[in-house]
Amino acid sequence: MLLYKLWRSFIKEILLLKRDIGGIVIIFVMPLLLIITITLIQDSTFKNMEGSKIPIIFIDNDKSEISGNIKKQLENSKTFELLTDFNEKTAEQAVFGGDYQMAIVIPKNLTKDINTNIEAKVQTIVSSFGLETDSSAAQKNTSKAKDIRLYFDPATNISFKNNVMNAVNKMVFEIENKKIYKAFQDQLGTTEDLKNNSLIAFKEITPKKGNLDVLPNSVQHNVPAWALFAIFFIVVPLSINLVKEKSQGTSVRARISPTPYFIHILGKTFTYLIICVIQFLLMVAVGIYLFPYMDLPQFDVTGKMLPLIIVTIFAGLAAIGFGVLLGTVADTQEQSAPFGATSVVVLAAVGGIWVPVFLMPEFMQTIAKFSPMNWGLNAYYDIILRSSGIGGIAKEITFLFLFYIAMVAISLLYERKQNAV
Known part of the structure; x- marks a missing residue:
């Protein structure tokens, strides 16, 4: 019922x-x-690695080794499409106007100044070991740290900003490390190749379905x-x-x-x-x-x-x-x-x-x-x-x-x- x-x-x-x-x-x-x-x-x-690229403005005022390495790594990331037909003023207007999410401006003489600073610091360290170097002259040749200027659209998500800044920092850090190793090699006169290889790497483990990652x-x-x-x-x-x-x-x-x-x-x-x-x-x-x-x-x-x-x-x-x-x-x-x-x-x-x-x-x-x-x-x-x-x-x-x-x-x-x- x-x-x-x-x-x-x-x-x-x-x-x-x-x-x-x-x-x-x-x-x-x-x-x-x-x-x-x-x-x-x-x-x-x-x-993952197949999404549409984000157009960003890239201005290279250095036109040398380091700026070339940064540009190459950005292009190889498959995330960004680099636009180079801008100067800093027009780039600032385009980004702050909302036409593009960001612009990266590489300063003049970036490679030259970094090389000078690294050489001076390495000479100072080597001289502290009792080896003969002109450390006083090296100190005079040091210059102030260079700023890579990043322009962001005010509406850009904060996590995107942080990710880009971390990526640029990582690129510069790796480039500096390689140059420091090379400078030590030159100062010590060694013929052994001091490779700057990472001692720790990250390996992502993902679930699998058969032989394919899920x-x-x-x-x-x-x-x-x-x-x-x-x-x-x-x-x-x-x-x-x-x-x-x-x-x-x-x-x-x-x-x-x-x-x-x-x-x-x-x-x-x-x-x-x-x-x-x-x-x-x-x-x-x-x-x-x-x-x-x-x-x-x-x-x-x-x-x-x-x-x-x-x-x-x-x-x-x-x-x-x-x-x-x-x-x-x-x-x-x-x-x-x-x-x-x-x-x-x-x-x-x-x-x-x-x-x-x-x-x-x-x-x-x-x-x-x-x-x-x-x-x-x-x-x-x-x-x-x-x-x-x-x-x-x-x-x-x-x-x-x-x-x-x-x-x-x-x-x-x-x-x-x-x-x-």
């Missing part, structure tokens, strides 16, 4: 949704537009992130329907009927859970079939579909629970609609959908741990990027289910209190 009542409640929800076809279309179409647009925008960020890309990050955003966006239509039922008297009839009120809530849960799964499947279909035609990586779900569906179901339960609570507490659609949309955006921001959690301030990272979107996103990433199974995501799906139980329980208690005689 309860199953029949649950079925009738489900049919009732379907009939309600059919009255708002436009709203249902938005629920499905809006996330698809979001995922396509944002993935296209972010794809170059995730491409590297993250824009699709692997955006499909689960925006699928989760779409799932939680059902809070808006769900809460609006609950408010409509209160204003139209449907909820009163549901309470006085012999059917328990929790059956009414379960009917909504099953209905919107189906919508959540359909949303996710549409996102996956776009990642698998559409993205390759847009020159984007294909979304690989080989052997991962079952755990992904399980996470989707529990994430959908969390979203439905939040929507039920909002629709129960709100008195008008003017309250539920804007608050529901705003709260979903806030949860997405806090949960790491837009900005990775590790980039947030420490107190925001703590807050993110309590966000249901963060639980769902971590579960998706564990499956897609870390190849975890059901056991690896047990904690996250448990939290999502408990969140649903808590939201529905609070809703039922609030509803009982409001209608107590």
Whole structure:
């Protein structure tokens, strides 16, 4: 009997949704537009050694060995496209005007002055060993340190600035080291080649699939992130329907009927859970079939579909629970609609959908741990990027289910209190 009542409640929800076809279309179409647009925008960020080059202005006033080495390394980085038809004044105007992200200006006599400084310092050190050198003359020949001037567009991201400055510093440091070794070799009169080889190197170890490295890309990050955003966006239509039922008297009839009120809530849960799964499947279909035609990586779900569906179901339960609570507490659609949309955006921001959690301030990272979107996103990433199974995501799906139980329980208690005689 309860199953029949649950079925009738489900049919009732379907009939309600059919009255708002436009709203249902938005629920499905809006996330698809979001995922396509944002993935296209972010794809170059995730491409490794294949992304489009960033045009930067390079002005060489030195025109000698060191500036040539810096230019060569910048070109070999495959990150930058060097533009050389500028002088410093026009470069400053172009960068500060927002036409280019940055300009690098190599000062005059950079190679000459560095060679002079290194030779003077090496002579001073060698003379301290008791070897005969003209250290006093060397000290007179030293000159002030040269500045490689970097112009950045004021709108340039701070992390980009830091990365470029670190790269330039590394280039200059390596060049100086080689020259210091060469200067010692000349001063000591040795014929042995003192090579400046690094004693420590970095080797990145990445997950492998067969003989190929598994590297993250824009699709692997955006499909689960925006699928989760779409799932939680059902809070808006769900809460609006609950408010409509209160204003139209449907909820009163549901309470006085012999059917328990929790059956009414379960009917909504099953209905919107189906919508959540359909949303996710549409996102996956776009990642698998559409993205390759847009020159984007294909979304690989080989052997991962079952755990992904399980996470989707529990994430959908969390979203439905939040929507039920909002629709129960709100008195008008003017309250539920804007608050529901705003709260979903806030949860997405806090949960790491837009900005990775590790980039947030420490107190925001703590807050993110309590966000249901963060639980769902971590579960998706564990499956897609870390190849975890059901056991690896047990904690996250448990939290999502408990969140649903808590939201529905609070809703039922609030509803009982409001209608107590």
